[in-house]
Amino acid sequence: MTKIKTIILKEWAEVFKNRFVLFTVIFMPLFFTVLALVLLFLTRAAGTGDISSPTPDAFFRACPEGLTAEECLQIYFVSQFMLLFLLTPLIIPVNIAAYSIVGEKTTRSLEPLLATPITTLELLAGKNLAAAIPAVLATWASFLLYALGANLLLDNPRVVAALFDPKWWLAIAVVGPLLSILSVNFSLMVSSRVNDPRVAEQLSAVVILPLLLLFFGQLAGWIFLSPRLVVILALILVVLDALMVFLATRLFQRETILTRWR
Amino acid sequence: MIQTENLTRKFGELVAVEDLSLQVGAGEVFGFLGPNGAGKTTTVRMLTCLIAPTSGTAIVNGYRVGKEDKHIRRTVGLLTESPGLYDGLSVEHNLRIYANLYEVRDPAKQVEKYLRMLDLWDRRHDPAATLSKGMKQKLAIARALLHEPRVLFLDEPTASLDPEAAHMVREFIAGLRKEGRTIFLCTHNLDEADRLCDRIAVFKTRLLALDTPANLRSRVFGRKVVFHLRQADGAMAEAVRKMPFVKDVQVIDHKLLVALDDPERHNPEIIRLLVGLGADVQFVGELRRSLEDVYLQLVKNA
Ligand SMILES: Nc1ncnc2c1ncn2[C@@H]1O[C@H](COP(=O)(O)OP(=O)(O)OP(=O)(O)O)[C@@H](O)[C@H]1O
Ligand SMILES: [Mg+2]
Numbered sequence: 001m002t003k004i005k006t007i008i009l010k011e012w013a014e015v016f017k018n019r020f021v022l023f024t025v026i027f028m029p030l031f032f033t034v035l036a037l038v039l040l041f042l043t044r045a046a047g048t049g050d051i052s053s054p055t056p057d058a059f060f061r062a063c064p065e066g067l068t069a070e071e072c073l074q075i076y077f078v079s080q081f082m083l084l085f086l087l088t089p090l091i092i093p094v095n096i097a098a099y100s101i102v103g104e105k106t107t108r109s110l111e112p113l114l115a116t117p118i119t120t121l122e123l124l125a126g127k128n129l130a131a132a133i134p135a136v137l138a139t140w141a142s143f144l145l146y147a148l149g150a151n152l153l154l155d156n157p158r159v160v161a162a163l164f165d166p167k168w169w170l171a172i173a174v175v176g177p178l179l180s181i182l183s184v185n186f187s188l189m190v191s192s193r194v195n196d197p198r199v200a201e202q203l204s205a206v207v208i209l210p211l212l213l214l215f216f217g218q219l220a221g222w223i224f225l226s227p228r229l230v231v232i233l234a235l236i237l238v239v240l241d242a243l244m245v246f247l248a249t250r251l252f253q254r255e256t257i258l259t260r261w262r
Numbered sequence: 263m264i265q266t267e268n269l270t271r272k273f274g275e276l277v278a279v280e281d282l283s284l285q286v287g288a289g290e291v292f293g294f295l296g297p298n299g300a301g302k303t304t305t306v307r308m309l310t311c312l313i314a315p316t317s318g319t320a321i322v323n324g325y326r327v328g329k330e331d332k333h334i335r336r337t338v339g340l341l342t343e344s345p346g347l348y349d350g351l352s353v354e355h356n357l358r359i360y361a362n363l364y365e366v367r368d369p370a371k372q373v374e375k376y377l378r379m380l381d382l383w384d385r386r387h388d389p390a391a392t393l394s395k396g397m398k399q400k401l402a403i404a405r406a407l408l409h410e411p412r413v414l415f416l417d418e419p420t421a422s423l424d425p426e427a428a429h430m431v432r433e434f435i436a437g438l439r440k441e442g443r444t445i446f447l448c449t450h451n452l453d454e455a456d457r458l459c460d461r462i463a464v465f466k467t468r469l470l471a472l473d474t475p476a477n478l479r480s481r482v483f484g485r486k487v488v489f490h491l492r493q494a495d496g497a498m499a500e501a502v503r504k505m506p507f508v509k510d511v512q513v514i515d516h517k518l519l520v521a522l523d524d525p526e527r528h529n530p531e532i533i534r535l536l537v538g539l540g541a542d543v544q545f546v547g548e549l550r551r552s553l554e555d556v557y558l559q560l561v562k563n564a
């Protein structure tokens with residue numbers, strides 16, 4: 001455990017020296033929070049008249065009993081953007097992992113590191129946690145901030161309750177970390193084959209695509225994020241994560257790292 | 263401390279190390295000499311359990327490579343070809359990380375010990391990136407020593423250093439030798455190998471020769487003694503040539519160049535003979551071949 005901790009602290013000491021990484025970890029989640037709050041504020045001010053967007057029927061059916069149509073609509077609009085909070089656990093690890101692996105490659109610091117008694121599994125765990133922990137913390141912090149802000153901004157407790165239904169807590173608490181693990185391992189694998197952190201980042205950003213699909217799918221009304229869908233999403237992610245971790249450990253062997261990572 | 267038997271490593275079709283068998287004793291400074299691409303780094307990587315041998319066996323510190331890698335890693339130190347420091351982190355932080363990874367008992371004390379020993383104590387708060395090349399190399403050496411390894415692998419410790427820095431590093435290695443550590447020194451600096459090593463292996467994919475520096479010289483070129491005379495003539499050369507232990511005689515100006523195996527024993531006889539023939543012997547000396555000549559000869563023939 002001390003070895004894993006050593007690696008995590010080392011990664012942080014190195015990677016947070018990079019302003020760009022620091023920026024993504026702190027300002028990006030903050031930006032999403034502010035965006036969501038502004039949206040909330042604007043929809044509150046909006047009148048009843050402009051129900052022109054393609055609100056899916058499914059939504060009204062899912063709308064909690066006893067809410068007015070406007071309240072339902074407000075919840076609907078704001079919920080659209082809740083998915084932003086799931087972008088954070090995807091994007092942050094891409095940054096950290098890309099800089100940490102490519103950095104080790106350019107300074108050739110992996111060879112002496114691998115000569116120590118650390119196991120490759122400990123090293124992988126260290127790299128994973130070093131990227132996942134800040135991502136999950138930033139996600140949770142930004143969501144809590146959003147919840148707090150929403151409480152202050154809205155004087156309608158029924159809307160607040162509907163906005164922060166268990167589905168969203170589940171998404172943030174469980175799907176978020178699962179997404180970050182997916183993202184870390186994907187980026188670790190990509191970075192191990194690429195020598196420029198920027199290229200590594202761009203390639204790793206591919207993991208964001210499925211989420212964007214979900215986002216626009218929801219916006220277009222094809223998909224409606226129900227509690228059941230969140231659970232299914234979580235289960236799919238568990239399987240994907242297991243696969244990713246398996247692949248990453250296969251790739252993460254001393255010999256492979258030294259002879260192929262150039 | 264190190265034993266290898268038919269150690270071989272291939273990269274696809276390319277054979278980087280072939281059938282390497284050698285033994286390095288405890289406390290020995292062992293020079294591993296070879297040109298670029300000879301397979302020195304590959305050998306060191308196999309012996310430090312970083313890459314697996316294709317075939318053959320190796321025992322380091324009593325542990326079997328491939329079977330007891332964890333124990334080997336714990337008890338050997340490795341200075342890699344490039345220092346591989348964390349440039350953004352301080353000198354001290356770099357060492358602290360490794361002290362923790364090696365589970366050194368008193369990290370702070372151990373880090374201080376080596377920082378002071380290598381004159382880096384005053385620079386301990388500076389980022390590693392700000393160090394000079396020589397200092398970086400010293401820091402990397404300190405890093406390899408934190409856990410007090412019994413066997414130390416040094417992969418070209420003075421390559422790319424200026425003469426002064428190289429000298430500093432060499433002095434330090436000489437000091438380590440006094441502490442009784444076993445040192446496996448890869449180098450293509452012959453002077454360095456000559457001065458520091460007890461035995462030298464000349465290596466180019468295969469082992470070409472393995473002996474003490476002095477024996478290598480005489481094995482490759484035989485030994486030669488130069489007799490400086492005031493006046494040399496053909497008769498003197500002829501008389502010397504007839505002596506049973508003399509292999510060859512050349513006359514160059516007023517010098518006789520005599521090839522023989524055991525000059526310590528036979529030089530007095532030659533001198534007596536020359537004096538008897540009326541020669542004035544001014545100087546007698548052994549013609550020393552540089553290790554470089556030996557090395558070039560071996561590598562050329564390989
Ligand atoms: N990962 C690898 N994949 C393929 N070939 C390799 C690999 N590592 C080394 N080689 C080849 O093995 C041979 C030996 O390389 P090695 O690095 O061990 O030589 P060296 O003696 O350390 O040379 P130098 O003095 O340049 O450091 C070379 O021909 C090299 O190209
Ligand atoms: Mg080398």
